[in-house]
Amino acid sequence: MLGAPPSRTRSRSGASSASSVRCSRWPRSGLSAPRSPRRPRSSSDSVTGIGLGPNESRPLNDISFFLFFLTIGLGIPLAAGVAILKYRLWDLDIVLKKAAVAAVLVILIVVAALALLGIVGGIVVGPLSDNPAAMLLAGLSIGLLFWPLRRVARLIADRLVYGRRATPYEVLTEFSERLTETYSTQDVLLRMANVLHAATGAATATVWLRIGSDLRPAAWWPADADAPPALRASTGPLPELPGDLAVEVRDQGELLGALVVAMPANDPLDRSRERVVQDLAGQAGLVLRNVRLIEELRASRQRLVKAQDDGRRAIERNIHDGAQQQLVALAVKLRLADAMVDKDTVKAHDLLGQIQQETSRALQDLRDLARGIYPPLLADKGLAAAVEAQARKSPVPIAVEADSIGRFPQEIEAAVYFCVLEGLQNALKHANSTRTTVRLAATDGHLTFQIADDGRGFDTGAAAYGTGLQGMADRLDAIGGTLEVTSAPGQGTTVTGRLPVRTAS
Incomplete structure (x- = not known):
């Protein structure tokens, strides 16, 4: 009885040994022994501390993930919206x-x-x-x-x-073909703006034209776009114009205008389209010159017609207020003298003496009025004599240097005479000069006149022609002449006119 337990112990140990031997043989057959089930983690096991482990949750964990997804979900759309609104990236x-x-x-x-x-x-x-x-x-x-x-x-x-975009050669060819089909100056510039718009894909294309000292938008496309305001421009560099690219148009070194394109935000200007604008600007010089000449001619005609109308109204006013009133008064006094002849001969004679004096004054007024229309001395004696006679009436000393010029056609002498009178009036009213010189010369088939004063002068680049100078320029331009004004502050003013002439027969 006492020896039985040890024998059972040995049998268990033997079984255990056999089991261990069998377990050690599992790997040789390519199999693994079955694992025992894992027991649940107890509270004594280690944890992460912030709730990132399995089956763990912490308030910091929940708040962090909420803020992260809130930043991704709202931050990126808000940042994109701010960028679009700030830089206007509508497209x-x-x-x-x-x-x-x-x-x-x-x-x-x-x-x-x-x-x-x-x-x-x-x-x-x-x-x-x-x-x-x-x-x-x-x-x-x-x-x-x-x-x-x-x-x-x-x-x-x-x-x-x-989409389809024409090559520079196609653009220039289309531009040349369109020019041959048009006749109106406004239509030419509008077609030019249309070609420029189509060739570059611009949002707006504008053709600027320089007339006088103003640089104004002459045509733009789309036609329903708002036109920019006119700018002041000299013959020097091109002023800053609204747009992404502005290319000046020159002909023989003279600034005639500019081609300006404004590109959309989604299609910026590249080098190839910039060359297209430059090529069009190179071809547009003659077109803008012709358009400008036509516009200047139209404006000059309008000013001449207005000047003629103003002259007629001035003559009518001078006749009504001067000679007509004098003649009415003379008629009344003649009737009084006629009534006094039989009653009081002495008073009648005195009244007739007054009538004679007033008749002489009325005659002189009529002569002055006629001299303003066309001076008789100019028709009788010529340009030099008429200018010298007018210079003697001036309150400021005027020297006339005529160089023995001859006679010229009536329209030439009249144009130069009235231009000289206008120049002398400008010097008298604005120059504040102490001396003025008028020079007349005829050389190489041209008649030249010059009015020079020693007055205060002005900046010709900053000031446009006034009514008087513009009238002189229009009068000379109508007969093929030119006008040049040279002045500077404190250095006086010189007005020079030059026109082709032929000697009167």
């Missing part, structure tokens, strides 16, 4: 769509090109594998195919993304 979706289309298109074309190059390379290089020189030549030929394929890919991408 950002169009930019992204075009970029995506262009990228996909380029990738497809590159893959197709690589496949083509691989096929051609396999066909060509295989038979020539024993000839190194031929293989090198074939490799260079295949490599040279990359550049034209790249250009084709770029052209296809531009065409699909941006």
Whole structure:
């Protein structure tokens, strides 16, 4: 009885040994022993402390994830909105769509090109594998195919993304063809703006024209766009104009105007379209010169008609207020004298003496009025004598240097005479001069006159022609002459007129 337990103990240990032997043989057969089930983690096990472990949750964990997703969900849209509003990227979706289309298109074309190059390379290089020189030549030929394929890919991408856009040659050809079909100056400039708009894809295209000292928008496209205000411009550099690119238009060194484009935000200006604008500006010089000449001629005619109307009204006013009133008074006094002849001979004689004096004054007024229309001395003695007679009436000393000029056609002498009178009046009213000189000369088929004073002068670049100078310029321009004004503050003013003439027969 006492020996039984030890025998059971040995049997268990033997069984345990056998089991351990069997377990040690599991790996040899490629199998593993079954694992015992894992017991649950007790409270005594270690934890992360912030709730990031399995089956763990902490308030800091929940708040952190909430703030993270709140930042992603609201921060990115808000940042995009701020960027769009700040930089006015209203067409950002169009930019992204075009970029995506262009990228996909380029990738497809590159893959197709690589496949083509691989096929051609396999066909060509295989038979020539024993000839190194031929293989090198074939490799260079295949490599040279990359550049034209790249250009084709770029052209296809531009065409699909941006649509059809004319080449610079097509733009210039279309511009020339449109010019041959138009006659109105406004239509010419409007067509020019239309071509410029279509060639560059601009939001607005404006043609600026310089007339006198003003640079004004002459035509723009789209036609319903708002026109910018006119600007002051000299013959020097082009002033700053509203737009992304402004190219000046010159002819023989003279500033005639400018071509200006404003691009949309989703399609900025590139070098090729900048060259298109420059090429159009190079072709537009003669067009703008012709348009400007027509506009200046139209404006000059309007000013001449207005000046003639003003002159007629001035004559009518002078006759009504001067000679007419004098003649009415003379008629009344004649009736009084006639009534007094039989009653009071002495008073009648006195009244007739007054009538004689007033008749002489009325006659002198009529002569002065006629002299303003066309002076009799100018018709009888010529330009030099008429100018000298007028200079003697001036309160400021005026020297006349005529150089023994001869007679000229009536319209030439009248134009120069009235221009000289206008120049003398300007010097008397504005120059505050102590001496004025009038020079008349006829050389090389041209008659030149000059009015120079030693007055205070003015800045010709900052001040436009007044009514008097503009009238002189219009009068000379009507007969083919030119007017030039030279002045500076504190250095006096010199007005020079020059016009072609022929000696009167």
